[in-house]
Amino acid sequence: MAGEDVISLFTGIGLSEQKAKETVKNATITDNLSQVINEARKHANIINKDAGKLLYHLATRLKSQILPHRSLLVQYVAQKRMTSEAQLNAAMDYFLHNPSADVKVSDMEKAAGIGVTITPEQIEQAVENIISKYKDQLMEKRYHFNMGLLMAETRQKLKWADGKLLKNEIDMQVLDLLGPKTEDDMKRPMKQKSSQPEPKKEPKKPTEDSQNLFDPDGKMKTFMELAGEAVKFHKPGENYKTDGYVITDKTMAILEQHLKRIGGQVRTRFPPEPNGILHIGHAKAINFNFGYARAHGGICFLRYDDTNPEKEEEKFFVGIREMVEWLGYKPYKVTHSSDYFQELYNMAVELIRRNLAYVCHQKVEEIKGHNPPPSPWRNRPNEESLHLFEDMKKGKIDEGAATLRMKITLEDGKQDPVAYRIKFTPHHRTGDKWCIYPTYDYTHCLCDSLEDITHSLCTKEFQSRRSSYYWLCNALDVYCPVQWEYGRLNLSYTVVSKRKIGKLIEQGIVANWDDPRLFTLSALRRRGFPPEAINVFCGKVGVTMAQTVLDPSLLEACVRDVLNVTAPRVMAVLHPLKVTLINLPRDAPKMVSVPDFPAEPTRGQHEVPFSCNIYIEQDDFREESDKNYKRLTLNQSVGLRHAGYVIMVDRVIKNKSGDPVELMVKCARSTEVEKPKAFIHWVSEPIVSEVRLYDKLFKHKNPEDPTEVPGGFVSDCNKDSLTLITDALIDLTVKDAKPYDKFQFERIGFFSVDPDSTRERLVFNQTVTLKEDPGKKS
Helix, strand or coil, rough: CCHHHHHHHHHCCCCCCCCHHHHCCCCCCCCCCCCHHHHCCCCCCCHHHHHHHHHHHHHHHHHHHHHHHHHHHHHHHHHCCCCCCCCCCCHHHHHHHCCCCCCCCHHHHHHHHHHHHCCHHHHHHHHHHHHCCHHHHHHHHHHHHCCCHHHHHHHHHCCCHHHHHHHHHHHHHHCCCCHCCCHHHCCCCCCCCCCCCCCCCCCCCCCHHHHHHHHCCCEEHHHHHHHHCCCCCHHHHHCCCCCCCCCCCHHHHHHHHHHHCCCCCCCEEECCCCCCCEEEEHHHHHHHHHHHHHHHHEEEEEEEECCCCCCCCHHHHHHHHHHHHHHHCCCEEEEEEHHHHHHHHHHHHHHHCCCCCEEEEECCCCCCCCCCCCCCCCCCCCHHHHHHHHHHCCCCCCCCCCEEEECHHHCCCCCCCCCEEEECCCCCCCCCCCEECCCCHHHHHHHHCCCCCCCEEHHHHHHHHHHHHHHHHHHHHCCCCCEEEECEEEEEECCHHHHHHHHHHHCCCCCCCCCCCCHHHHHHHHHHHEEEEHHHHHHHHHHCCHHHEHHHHHHHHHHHHHHHHHHHCCCCCEEEEEEEECCCCCCCCCEEECCCCCCCCCCCCEEEECEEEEEEEEEECCCCCCCCCCCCCCCEEECCCCCCCCEEEEEEEECCCEEEEEEEEEECCCCCCCCCCCCCCCCCCEEEEEEEEEEECCCCCCCCCCCCCCCCCCHHCCCCCEEEEEEEEECHHHCCCCCCEEEEEEECCEEEECCCCCCCEEEEEEEEECCCCCCHHC
């Protein structure tokens, strides 16, 4: 149908020309509405504007699950037996709750108020009762009263009443009560000023509560609390209400049995492949799957998708579970796709018997891409495929010489995806029992079905496999979960591909999978990122369909928010300069108390030595000062944090190169001299430690983008991404610290004890600086 004809068709049911033109821009709605109008004209020659609005509503709101009932709904609208959106919505909702094709029309009519007559007298009485209820407020606020409240409450009492008649009656009775609008009624209401003087506003201090990380009880919010209600998911057993869900004549009976098995419990799963290390993108998937189940009193499986025996190693199985538990989640049960190899094989045999799968001899190279040649074996007899499939299982057919393919076309045009392939490779768990292994397209949905998963949460790239997911479950008449897709989480300045990280390791650019410059979860743990901060970050990102690429600084901000209230303060000097207090009084304290959290002194303190020999940072001293330099100079004193003393330079000792190596200073109690411009940190009788400072591993935002980095991601590596300091001095408080213990080095940043540490020598990783370096912003 030509464009002008379609617009004419739409304006013919009362749509404005502008709305008709907007509608034809959407091909799906245009097609749906055209079909609806043509169906309606079979029941009525003339369609007035009111019926036209309902037909438009039907064409744009009808869910695919109840498409078989569209003709009946169109008939009721065209014949004016259904006259309001409330009735139409109620009818669609009824069919959605009762998806079987043989529902009773009389039950639908009852649910939608068909034939119910609301008289003008009933409307008048209902409005009168509502206005009487709010009379005092109406008299006080007059036309500034929220009239929508009157409409809403009247609509509740008279669900099937005509909306126009209700509004007219409300307007008339309000006018009768209040009279015509006055000049004051026409003015916008003024905000009333309080008679109390406004309290003086104190400048707000940044607190953790201002970051919305904590609930009223002081507990850190969960992923779901931070993410909000991203999607209104279906309730267990109500899969059929989800857009796109496929309903067969057996669906309701299968769902009923499923609901009995699970007892109404939400069940999710996190299904990683055990052939690599989890990264920051997986953290979102872990939080979403485990977090959604936890928030709804449900359970979450950790299921290893171990269908590729060539790439699986024990360290990956162990590492994945370790990271899931590190993030704070305990799997209800740890399962493996290989647990179900026998059941999956039995279902494949059944699929062949139903003429929905066949053994094919095309080579892998032949069926790659979007337009492979059709298989000449697609229509081979079922018995022949069954026999060949058995031969595949028994190892009688060479690897690559045969596959089992399913008779379905995916959304991306891929035809007849492979269900099974031959691999003469022992499996990590099943040994030599199998030489045929199922593919993801075949395995995933059936394992979800076998585990009675209610919400199969997948990243967006699996959207193209949703039809295969639904088709396979329904082809075998087994329980079919609902697949929900969401956007992946990606960070700039990094790579997370197993292959690419492997290349960085091979070339010695990074040490291993847990090198703190990477964004694998094991690397983030080693660097000192608290799991709570990663969960907070994932929660703040939320759950959307959009693919998200964020700057690492946003993650680092969440790390600071968490460490600020969890990492105790200590003093450390990374680049020491010796200072001798030549006049320190004999009665000066030998130990000084330092609060663990200066903003909250009640949370504890620790003692550090204080003597005439201390060390300060080299850049906390200059011989010559300027107006912006507040620290120690030849003519400018400085305070020592927590010590109660102020120092001033008496003499500078230099090496042969003319660099200061020691300062001889005089000291005075801070109560006896003018307050200095700054206070600096220091250490006395410290321990010597190694400190590792980190910068971005890559120079460009998108190191994998050939337009940004023509030489490839390896050429984009920042050679200065790691700085080693071997002689850092740290106060004695940390001497018994264990790997992964976290501290704030005052005025420097947050640091974590590295597993490389020994009793004799501690190693610290810089987690993040105290504040984001403006120079690092993208």
